[in-house]
Amino acid sequence: MTTIHTEAPADLPSTDPLDMLVVAPHPDDAELGMGGTIAKMQSMGWRVGILDLTSGEPTPHGSESLRRKETLLATETLGISWRGNAGLPNRKLEHTLDARELVASYFRVLRPRWIFAPYWQDAHPDHIAATEMIEAARFWAKLSKTNMPGERFHPERVFYYYCIHLRMAVTPDWIVDISEQWETKRASIEAYQSQFVHGREPQPPTFIDRLRDEAANWGRLINRQYGEPFATKEPLGLRSLEGIL
Numbered sequence: 001m002t003t004i005h006t007e008a009p010a011d012l013p014s015t016d017p018l019d020m021l022v023v024a025p026h027p028d029d030a031e032l033g034m035g036g037t038i039a040k041m042q043s044m045g046w047r048v049g050i051l052d053l054t055s056g057e058p059t060p061h062g063s064e065s066l067r068r069k070e071t072l073l074a075t076e077t078l079g080i081s082w083r084g085n086a087g088l089p090n091r092k093l094e095h096t097l098d099a100r101e102l103v104a105s106y107f108r109v110l111r112p113r114w115i116f117a118p119y120w121q122d123a124h125p126d127h128i129a130a131t132e133m134i135e136a137a138r139f140w141a142k143l144s145k146t147n148m149p150g151e152r153f154h155p156e157r158v159f160y161y162y163c164i165h166l167r168m169a170v171t172p173d174w175i176v177d178i179s180e181q182w183e184t185k186r187a188s189i190e191a192y193q194s195q196f197v198h199g200r201e202p203q204p205p206t207f208i209d210r211l212r213d214e215a216a217n218w219g220r221l222i223n224r225q226y227g228e229p230f231a232t233k234e235p236l237g238l239r240s241l242e243g244i245l
């Protein structure tokens with residue numbers, strides 16, 4: 001059964017380490033930014049998790065209970081190994097020491113090899129605060145002699161997905177082919193009816209049409225049907241050139 005964990009990190013049921021943990025300011029950001037890659041890697045046998053930092057509420061057409069149901073449906077759609085909510089305040093997300101320690105505690109308990117954070121430039125203050133918090137928490141998770149649960153742990157990499165509120169022409173560092181995962185991504189986003197369907201323009205291009213067009217544009221750049229862009233601050237190491245399309 002799919003569960004959204006809301007326990008404190010120290011009280012979480014023990015779990016095998018995650019291969020990747022996507023940290024999202026709000027439920028739906030992970031799906032919007034990289035739902036296709038999440039579904040792809042999980043279907044390839046990776047253990048993928050999503051940590052939402054806040055409830056995402058209030059919003060014009062949502063409520064706490066509705067958003068929880070929508071998140072559950074999106075999580076089932078993606079079929080991921082783990083999802084949790086850190087319970088930090090929506091609209092008031094700040095990179096405080098307490099918030100940093102909380103996120104670092106999740107990293108120590110979940111032990112993700114890689115972390116995915118929102119791209120560092122954005123108009124939404126919650127997103128900017130989240131990215132700073134995640135980067136600092138990655139460093140903090142390896143500290144010794146602290147009160148944080150779990151053992152010292154340092155996620156190997158932090159990468160960035162695009163879920164931005166600026167109409168920027170972004171230049172990603174790589175694009176993942178999500179041609180086979182587009183329908184799953186679309187379904188995971190449509191799970192959030194209160195955010196992306198209700199109250200939105202019903203005439204084409206709808207919000208979802210726009211997303212599909214964007215995915216098609218990223219796909220065009222790699223000669224595939226649909227793609228998802230990512231950024232990194234540190235260079236990528238490849239085992240060989242085989243993975244390049």
Ligand SMILES: [Zn+2]
Pocket residue numbers: 025026029124127
């Ligand atoms: Zn958001």
